Amino acid sequence: MSAFVFALGMTLMHFLWQGLLLGCVTAAALTLLRNSRAEYRYLIACSALFVSLCWPVLDLFQRLNGDAMSASASIPALPWSTQAIAEDSNWFNLLDSMRGIVSAWALCAAVLALRMIAGLLWIDRTSRQPATCNHQEQLRWEASLSRLAQRFGVSRTVRLRVIDTLSSPVTAGWWRPVVLVPAALIGRMPPDLLEALLAHEMAHIKRHDYLINLLQSVIETLLFYHPAVWWISNRIRIERELIADDTAARQLGEPRRLALALSELEKLQFSTHQLAQAANGGNLMMRIQHLLRPAPQALNWKTAVAMLGMAMACLSIYAEATAADKQVSDRVKPVVDFNTCAKPVWPQAAIQEQRTGTVKLAFLIDRNGKVGDSKVEHSSGHADLDEASRAGIEKCTFKPATKAGKPVESWTHLQYVWILE
Incomplete structure (x- = not known):
């Protein structure tokens, strides 16, 4: 569940720049078609709104499947699973932030959905x-x-x-x-x-x-x-009313x-x-004028300047997101040197009682490649086997994780399978 929440939160955040980009492109297209038939503008606006739904859905799908080549500038090296997130304690704070974002989004979306359902029932x-x-x-x-x-x-x-x-x-x-x-x-x-x-x-x-x-x-x-979604949707309603007026007339x-x-x-x-x-x-006066005396619309340069400003802001946000992606993608996970690992000692009591099981450990690798801390994430069901696993992993030496080429502390995982042959 944490992996899904994390991916959904990142998808919602990335749609801030994606939606802004779609809004700018749509505004430019509608401006160029301002004197064309309403059907053309309606098609452009509907297409933009459909893309604003499909883009984050595709982005979320790619994140959940670990696609590093996501076209939406998704972060390829981000840990998408709960296990991988735990490899670095810094990700816990980020995951908590994502939980807050997703919770707030879900609550507001639920309220709006109930409002829509109430309207349909009415x-x-x-x-x-x-x-x-x-x-x-x-x-x-x-x-x-x-x-x-x-x-x-x-x-x-x-x-x-x-x-x-x-x-x-x-x-x-x-x-x-x-x-x-x-x-x-x-x-x-x-x-x-x-x-x-x-x-x-x-x-x-x-x-x-x-x-x-x-x-x-x-x-x-x-x-x-996202304001761009509401603006595009409002333009759809405006153009739709003009089309219905023309058809009725x-x-x-x-x-x-x-x-x-x-x-x-x-x-x-x-x-x-x-x-x-x-x-x-829609605007009744605009519709009346459209029916009686349609006139060419001049280009509003103030609007064009505002659109240019939005486009620059969009490019700036995209550049920041891409830079952040590149910075995170420079991260390298720790690697264990199995030649340094001693075989864990099987507790004598466990041998006598023929105890078996699987122990899943989480352990912190410091900048020197040593195990600084460890904990049992999934117990074998036997305390002595769990402790023997922890003692065994502490004898291993690791190549530490690096970020931007520098060693950093990082959590990673390993499991011991205790079986009797």
Whole structure:
């Protein structure tokens, strides 16, 4: 377990520079594509978020398997097993730090996961509640939604629920999608504008955006500590809303109607935080401008300078990590000279009672190659065999461990197998 905790802690720490690098590359790509179609920017952002999940997973796999050629500048000479960690007392402090980092990460991730699960349960419970409007009104909007589904080529049954507690239309579900419509909109928004908002929701269903949004939430839960992950995920939501607007406008044949619906939604000052897909996602004014009068975006040089600064910081962190890796990789483990080891003396009482067993020892090799201390990590079950093993190992001479070419104290392991022939 200690080996896994150590590897996970190092993986989380290395993702600080990895995530920063991904953020810089993504920001540069999105800047270059600022006047291209939203689909291209959406693909770039989704790819970056997917890589930010795969990179640390691959890094962790390589660490646990001792791959010294990890592409993420992992530390090749770090001891990945509990046994190897114990070879140097300095690693105990590092392992304690990793335990603290992993514990804090796990606690925060668990809280966010419970929050996400609670949101999903709320959506599921809400979608099962009976409609709050009258039956005729419910049937009318169900028929309208059914017609929109046919126009969008959605073959699955799309349910509709009118809910009092919502502030904006929300789409949830993939296999059995449901559109939740606030009761306030039924009475306050003109029917043709509300239909335009429903067309926007139908575009999300057509594109299976709910599944991507769930994956985003999972990645945000696991990598919550990195701002680049939240920024990339937010850009995905912005571009996704623009794509859904374009898709709905093409099906309606009236971009202006959808723009008016969004404008009316902004006037009602609805909240913008929803776990599922909502019509009020993203910047409403930007979306309205995108529908009515799309204009080329000029390069923001202040943003470019900030991106350059982040890139330099990323390179600096990477250089530090690489330097630390090289320093640790110069470490050489101690080597025993078996010619100096005397055969351990078998206790007479153990011979008479035919005792056998395996003794696993941990011992400290000082800078002169002598055994400075020793302890029994796994007993044979017989105290006299354990003590005979300790006495035997203290007679051996070692070539001491070195770090950067200099002898250092180091813990190592050896085992004696006591068998009767």
